[in-house]
Amino acid sequence: MADMSPEDWAFWDTWMCAQRLLVRELDRGLQRDCGISKAEYSVLVTVRRPMRVGELADALGWEKSRVSHLLTRMEKRGLVARTEDGAGGRRTSIELTAEGRRLAAGATRAHAGNVRRLVLDALTPAQAEAIRSWSEELVERIEPS
Amino acid sequence: MADMSPEDWAFWDTWMCAQRLLVRELDRGLQRDCGISKAEYSVLVTVRRPMRVGELADALGWEKSRVSHLLTRMEKRGLVARTEDGAGGRRTSIELTAEGRRLAAGATRAHAGNVRRLVLDALTPAQAEAIRSWSEELVERIEPS
DNA sequence: CCCCAAGAGTTGACGTGTCAACTCTACCTT
DNA sequence: AAGGTAGAGTTGACACGTCAACTCTTGGGG
Numbered sequence: 001m002a003d004m005s006p007e008d009w010a011f012w013d014t015w016m017c018a019q020r021l022l023v024r025e026l027d028r029g030l031q032r033d034c035g036i037s038k039a040e041y042s043v044l045v046t047v048r049r050p051m052r053v054g055e056l057a058d059a060l061g062w063e064k065s066r067v068s069h070l071l072t073r074m075e076k077r078g079l080v081a082r083t084e085d086g087a088g089g090r091r092t093s094i095e096l097t098a099e100g101r102r103l104a105a106g107a108t109r110a111h112a113g114n115v116r117r118l119v120l121d122a123l124t125p126a127q128a129e130a131i132r133s134w135s136e137e138l139v140e141r142i143e144p145s
Numbered sequence: 146m147a148d149m150s151p152e153d154w155a156f157w158d159t160w161m162c163a164q165r166l167l168v169r170e171l172d173r174g175l176q177r178d179c180g181i182s183k184a185e186y187s188v189l190v191t192v193r194r195p196m197r198v199g200e201l202a203d204a205l206g207w208e209k210s211r212v213s214h215l216l217t218r219m220e221k222r223g224l225v226a227r228t229e230d231g232a233g234g235r236r237t238s239i240e241l242t243a244e245g246r247r248l249a250a251g252a253t254r255a256h257a258g259n260v261r262r263l264v265l266d267a268l269t270p271a272q273a274e275a276i277r278s279w280s281e282e283l284v285e286r287i288e289p290s
Numbered sequence: 291c292c293c294c295a296a297g298a299g300t301t302g303a304c305g306t307g308t309c310a311a312c313t314c315t316a317c318c319t320t
Numbered sequence: 321a322a323g324g325t326a327g328a329g330t331t332g333a334c335a336c337g338t339c340a341a342c343t344c345t346t347g348g349g350g
Contacts (some may be wrong), residue, residue, distance in 0.1 A: 002259060003254070003257050003261075004257045004260060004265070008260075008261075011273070011277055012260060012264075012265075014277065014280045014281060014284065015277070015280045017280070017281070017284055018280035018281075018283045018284050018332095019164060021283065021284060021288060022283060022287070025287055034218060037335085037336085039318085039336080039337095052298080052299095053298075053299060053300095054297090054298060055156055055298080063337080063338070063339090064298075064299065064300090065300075065301085065337085065339080065340095065343075066297085066336085066337055066338075067299095067336075068299065068300055069300090069301090069337075070299090070336080070337090071301070072301095073335080073336085092155075092298090109148070111257070112148050112149045115149060115153075116148075116149060116153075118283075118287075119157075119200060119283075120149070120153060120157075122279075122282060122286065123279065124275075124282070126271075126275055127275040127276075127278065127279045128156070129275075130269075130271055130272040130274075130275030131160055131272075131276065131279070132156055132159065132160070132161070132275065133272065133277065134268065134272045134276070135159045135160045135162070135163035136159060136163075137267060138163045138166065138167060138263075138264075139159065139162055139163050139166060141146045141267065142166045142167070142170060145165060168335060181320075182306085184306080197329095198328075198330095199327085199329080201337080207307095208307085208308070208309085209328075209329065209330090210307085210310095210329085210330075210331085211306085211307060211308080212329095213329065213330055213331085214305095214306075214307075214330090215306080215307090217330090218305075218306085219305090222350060234312075237328090239327070251329090264303090291331085291350100292349105292350085293348100293349090293350085294329085294347100294348090294349090294350105295343085295346100295348085295349100296341090296345105296346085296348100297344100297346080297347105298341080298343100298344085298345085298346100299342105299343085299344085299345105300341105300343075300344100301336105301340105301341085301342070301343090302339105302340095302341085302342095303340090303341100304337100304338085304339090304345090305336105305337085305338085306335100306336085306337085306338105307334100307335085307336080307337105308333105308334085308335080309334090309335105309337100309338105310331105310332095310333090311330105311331085311332090311334105312329105312330080312331070312332095313328100313329085313330075313332100314324095314327100314328085314329085314330100315325085315326105315327090315329105316321100316325100316326090316327090316328105317324105317325090317327100317337085318324085318325080318326100319322105319323090319324085320321100320322095320323090320324105
């Protein structure tokens with residue numbers, strides 16, 4: 001548990017700064033091009049068929065209450081609909097509206113373009129390989145699922 | 146503006162997932178070890194002498210209103226104090242309380258330990274070099290200051 | 291059959307961030 | 321010196337996330 005050297009701090013600060021700028025740019029791109037937040041984008045691309053709230057929460061790795069609050073706001077804007085599972089089920093399920101599906105398609109294209117422009121096109125093969133291996137190792141270390 | 150291949154998406158998803166997990170772990174560590182959020186940590190380590198709100202906002206790269214709201218909450222908890230610039234200045238300046246300085250010292254140690262444990266100790270030299278170069282290039286590209 | 295324990299979903303309170311509008315002071319112009 | 325204007329800081333309305341408490345249904349034991 002030794003301390004960090006000034007070089008370590010500089011490295012760390014630059015890295016975190018780059019991450020912040022990147023996330024900020026991608027969020028702004030989504031907002032500018034499609035009028036939605038990153039969270040809304042995640043919901044739109046994840047809900048491909050009617051599903052339960054808990055199922056969506058699991059798929060996104062979010063808390064149910066977060067999903068519920070967001071769905072309430074998206075429902076008001078006409079992007080998703082809460083429906084009744086006919087049958088004996090009686091549980092609420094959710095699906096995209098036509099408007100939601102239209103937005104989802106456009107948002108996927110716009111977001112892919114931004115990711116490619118801001119990141120992928122500028123990565124050297126060595127950088128990509130290093131980042132890939134680091135990401136996989138860290139995910140495995142923190143969440144050995 | 147070509148689309149992203151499935152391999153591109155997998156790479157991207159893994160990377161962003163790793164970032165989310167990392168940030169979440171560091172936030173939790175700060176909260177658990179010191180009882181403060183990452184934003185509060187940033188303020189504590191940045192305010193080393195009495196300074197103006199705008200100065201702090203610039204140093205952090207945040208909006209003034211965000212800083213103002215956060216300072217209001219930290220002031221209530223006794224971590225910072227808003228003071229009057231004697232002289233002819235008449236403007237408000239801020240500084241840490243004794244409690245704030247105590248917390249800042251502990252938080253720096255705790256955070257450095259977590260960063261070292263979660264990231265630095267697990268980085269190969271090649272990974273570190275690739276991440277450093279990518280970070281510097283991206284910061285320069287997005288914010289050519 | 292009744293009760294109640296478990297699970298799904300919602301809601302409310304609160305902390306946090308953004309945006310726009312507001313206040314207040316200092317300085318500049320005439 | 322009066323007025324106006326730019327900059328600093330605050331505030332309020334709202335979007336978003338977390339946590340805990342709540343509702344409602346379901347599916348057993350007694």
